[in-house]
Structure formats: structure tokens, C-alpha cells
Amino acid sequence: MLLLGFPGNHGMPLETLKNRLDVKMYNVMVNGLCKEGLFDDAMSLLSEMEDNCCTPNAVTFQTLIHALFESNKNDKAVELLREMIARGLL
Numbered sequence: 001m002l003l004l005g006f007p008g009n010h011g012m013p014l015e016t017l018k019n020r021l022d023v024k025m026y027n028v029m030v031n032g033l034c035k036e037g038l039f040d041d042a043m044s045l046l047s048e049m050e051d052n053c054c055t056p057n058a059v060t061f062q063t064l065i066h067a068l069f070e071s072n073k074n075d076k077a078v079e080l081l082r083e084m085i086a087r088g089l090l
Contacts, residue, residue, distance in 0.1 A: 021052065027059050034067035039076070042067070058089040 026049045033042040042064060049056050061084040068077035084090050 021054060023049070023054055023057050023060065026054055026056070027063060030060055031063050034063060037071065039064075039068060039071065039073065043076075058084070061089060 026045065030042050030045055033039070033045065046056055046060065046064065049060070061080055065077045065080050065084070068074070068080065081090075
């Protein structure tokens with residue numbers, strides 16, 4: 001079980017915190033996953049954001065797109081870029 005130690009949560013499980021997460025907190029987690037090369041997990045988190053009524057913003061997409069291009073996952077990066085444009089974020 002993943003525990004997050006945000007101030008005031010005293011190591012609450014991530015599942016408990018999901019309804020408290022905002023786009024900035026999700027972006028930090030997406031960025032961390034991308035830095036570790038965990039692109040599938042980062043993409044899952046993108047879906048999870050929306051499932052939890054948290055709309056990804058331009059930073060979310062830019063973080064993923066940049067990391068994917070850096071790792072030569074160009075097809076997926078272009079797919080996300082197109083989605084970003086379709087959403088009016090670029």
C-alpha cells in the first residue's frame with residue numbers, strides 16, 4: 001500500500017487521498033513517474049485524474065509529451081499532442 005506523507009495526512013494511503021488531489025499534485029506525480037521512466041504508470045495516472053474529476057491541464061500534457069519525446073516514444077507523444085490540441089490546451 002502506497003502511503004503519502006503530505007503535511008497533515010500522517011501517512012494516509014493514496015486511496016484515501018484521491019478525492020483531495022488537485023491538478024498540481026497530480027502533475028507532480030506524473031512528472032516523478034516520467035523522470036523514472038514509468039510512462040505506462042504516468043499514462044494510467046492521467047486516466048485516473050479524469051476518473052477522479054480532476055481535469056489535466058497544459059502542464060500535465062507538456063510533461064508527458066516532453067518525457068515521451070526524450071525517450072523516443074514519438075508515436076505516443078504525437079498522440080498526446082493531438083489530444084492536447086483537441087482539448088484546446090495548445
